[in-house]
Amino acid sequence: MAAPRSPAWNKAPFGNSYDAVARYSCSLPHFCDWIRRGTLQNFPRDPTLDELFEAASAARQNAYAPYSRFKVAASIRTPSGSIYCGVNVESASFPVGTCAEAGAIAAMALAGERVIAEILIVGDGDALVTPCGACRQRIFEFAGGGDPRVHVAGPGGVRTSFSLRLLLPHAFGPNLMPP
Ligand SMILES: O=c1ccn([C@H]2C[C@H](O)[C@@H](CO)O2)c(=O)[nH]1
Ligand SMILES: [Zn+2]
Numbered sequence: 001m002a003a004p005r006s007p008a009w010n011k012a013p014f015g016n017s018y019d020a021v022a023r024y025s026c027s028l029p030h031f032c033d034w035i036r037r038g039t040l041q042n043f044p045r046d047p048t049l050d051e052l053f054e055a056a057s058a059a060r061q062n063a064y065a066p067y068s069r070f071k072v073a074a075s076i077r078t079p080s081g082s083i084y085c086g087v088n089v090e091s092a093s094f095p096v097g098t099c100a101e102a103g104a105i106a107a108m109a110l111a112g113e114r115v116i117a118e119i120l121i122v123g124d125g126d127a128l129v130t131p132c133g134a135c136r137q138r139i140f141e142f143a144g145g146g147d148p149r150v151h152v153a154g155p156g157g158v159r160t161s162f163s164l165r166l167l168l169p170h171a172f173g174p175n176l177m178p179p
Contacts, residue, residue, distance in 0.1 A: 046158070049120065049151060052075045052077055052118070052151070053075075053122070053153055053157060053158060055075040055083050056074060056120050056121070056153065058085075059075065060072065060087060060122055062087055064090055067092070070088075070123060071087070071088065071124070072088045072122065073085060073100050073122050074086050074099075074100040074104040074119055074121045074122075075104060075120045076107075076116050076119045076120075077116075077118050077119075078115055078117055082111065084104050084108040084111065084113070085104055086100050086101065086103020086104030086107055088103070089103065099131070099132060099135050101135035101138060104119065105139070108142070115142055115143075115144035116143060116148045117146075118149040118150075119131075119148060119150055119151070120150075120158065121151070121153065122155070123153075123154070124154060128152045128159060128160060129152055129153075129154075130150070130162070130167065136167050137173075139164055140171045140173050141173060141174060145175065147165045148164050149161050149163060150162045150163070150167060
């Protein structure tokens with residue numbers, strides 16, 4: 001069932017809170033259950049996400065997306081509290097382009113960090129900019145045995161949050177590699 005649309009679809013009127021997706025769907029028992037199982041509700045607003053959101057929003061200006069014109073940025077917070085950002089970088093040879101999440105993970109790894117506590121992705125448009133399948137796997141590689149929150153934001157703020165395990169159930173990862 002589609003969530004009702006509103007003119008404020010991507011505006012996050014309560015700051016970086018859940019937007020229409022969760023606010024409307026939460027009134028339905030089925031989605032309430034879905035939210036309890038796999039997503040986290042930041043209502044009316046989670047101030048701890050401000051820094052993560054601002055960092056990604058600033059980074060997004062430097063996204064290189066001349067082909068899709070769809071600029072995306074990701075920001076990662078590690079257990080140390082540090083924040084690392086990345087942007088999508090496209091290529092005239094289309095498949096060569098890389099996602100914002102991959103850039104943020106590269107920045108984190110370069111700094112010597114290996115665990116994603118939470119990650120935020122910001123993009124524009126009506127649809128939620130959730131990580132692609134490859135990036136879900138990339139994030140899982142650095143989940144550190146935990147279940148990082150994946151926050152999905154529009155230009156107005158965080159729209160909704162998922163747990164990685166909801167986005168990538170029964171994942172194959174480093175824990176399953178033979179020694
Ligand atoms: O979570 C996402 C979704 C899309 N993109 C990029 C890839 C491509 O450059 C553009 C259009 O798919 O957006 C990301 O970086 N992250
Ligand atoms: Zn991706």
